Amino acid sequence: MRASLIELEAVAGVARHGGFRAAARELGMSSSALSHAIAALEERLAVRLFNRTTRSVSLSAAGEQFLSEIAPALQTLEKAIENVGEHSDRPSGRLRLNMAPGAARILLQPLILEYSRRYPDVDIEIVTENALVDVIGKGFDAGIRLAEAISPDMVAVPIIPKMRSFVVGSPRYFDGRSKLVVPADLARHVCIQMRMTSGRLYRWEFEKHGETHLIDVSGHLTFDGSDLILEAALAGFGLAYLGEHALAPHIASGDLIPVLEDWSPEYPGLSLYFSQRRHMPAKLRAFIELIRERSTGDN
Numbered sequence: 240m241r242a243s244l245i246e247l248e249a250v251a252g253v254a255r256h257g258g259f260r261a262a263a264r265e266l267g268m269s270s271s272a273l274s275h276a277i278a279a280l281e282e283r284l285a286v287r288l289f290n291r292t293t294r295s296v297s298l299s300a301a302g303e304q305f306l307s308e309i310a311p312a313l314q315t316l317e318k319a320i321e322n323v324g325e326h327s328d329r330p331s332g333r334l335r336l337n338m339a340p341g342a343a344r345i346l347l348q349p350l351i352l353e354y355s356r357r358y359p360d361v362d363i364e365i366v367t368e369n370a371l372v373d374v375i376g377k378g379f380d381a382g383i384r385l386a387e388a389i390s391p392d393m394v395a396v397p398i399i400p401k402m403r404s405f406v407v408g409s410p411r412y413f414d415g416r417s418k419l420v421v422p423a424d425l426a427r428h429v430c431i432q433m434r435m436t437s438g439r440l441y442r443w444e445f446e447k448h449g450e451t452h453l454i455d456v457s458g459h460l461t462f463d464g465s466d467l468i469l470e471a472a473l474a475g476f477g478l479a480y481l482g483e484h485a486l487a488p489h490i491a492s493g494d495l496i497p498v499l500e501d502w503s504p505e506y507p508g509l510s511l512y513f514s515q516r517r518h519m520p521a522k523l524r525a526f527i528e529l530i531r532e533r534s535t536g537d538n
Contacts, residue, residue, distance in 0.1 A: 249273050250306060258295075286301045287299050288301060330520075330524075335364045336383060337367075337379045339368070340464065340465070341485060342383050344484075358525055366379070369463070375514050380523050381526075385508065386508060402507075403505050404444070406419070406425075408479070412429075412472075412476070416428065422445040422452045430477050431460045431478065432456060445499065446504035465481055473494055473495065
């Protein structure tokens with residue numbers, strides 16, 4: 240008894256998404272066609288692969304066993320197709336990138352959307368998370384992180400060579416408060432803190448003329464993401480310490496006022512990183528070429 244490749248992909252897709260609609264979009268077919276494909280396979284196998292209710296679709300015990308046995312074969316087929324595609328000069332396939340949410344916001348317009356416009360045959364998947372991950376082990380083509388966080392055994396391509404972070408507050412926050420001249424003045428101010436993925440609180444970093452300070456700030460609010468910190472700062476709930484790219488439009492509009500600017504050091508910026516390979520896929524090579532084109536244009 241034979242099952243077609245589309246039937247096997249249908250089983251894997253529905254199991255992955257927990258429903259027919261999202262799986263159908265991924266496979267490029269209608270929900271009804273997908274449902275019929277799985278029903279036909281179940282009929283030939285004389286076994287129910289999925290338990291269906293009005294609210295959910297889940298694998299049956301037989302379905303779980305079936306999927307566990309076909310999944311490696313599907314992965315092998317997908318990898319074989321990807322590998323042979325690496326010899327093509329035309330970018331195609333799926334480009335999977337892992338990066339921090341802040342990096343995705345910075346790079347969305349100049350790189351990611353521009354790449355999509357130039358190479359419509361490439362499907363781009365961006366996964367954002369603050370924690371560092373094993374991009375190779377997780378099936379990503381490459382990752383984007385601050386240069387200092389990249390393992391030395393990876394190939395790194397600079398995207399933004401240098402970056403800075405600033406202390407900012409809203410006009411509402413500064414109304415009636417003393418000015419900051421040196422980092423030690425932060426002790427008299429309310430600061431919005433960031434909890435790192437390691438669990439520790441981020442220490443604000445300052446440097447001037449070789450003099451370095453790491454400040455443990457205090458305040459009533461602590462977040463694990465820059466978006467919430469930015470919103471709280473705009474609302475006047477305290478000082479924030481964030482990257483210049485996130486702050487630029489708000490500083491330009493006057494909604495945020497930078498302080499201690501002469502104490503804000505440059506640090507290595509964002510880089511694309513990936514493992515060395517004999518045959519680089521055309522899709523990744525094209526992305527690197529766009530990075531270098533943009534870098535040249537910015538100089």
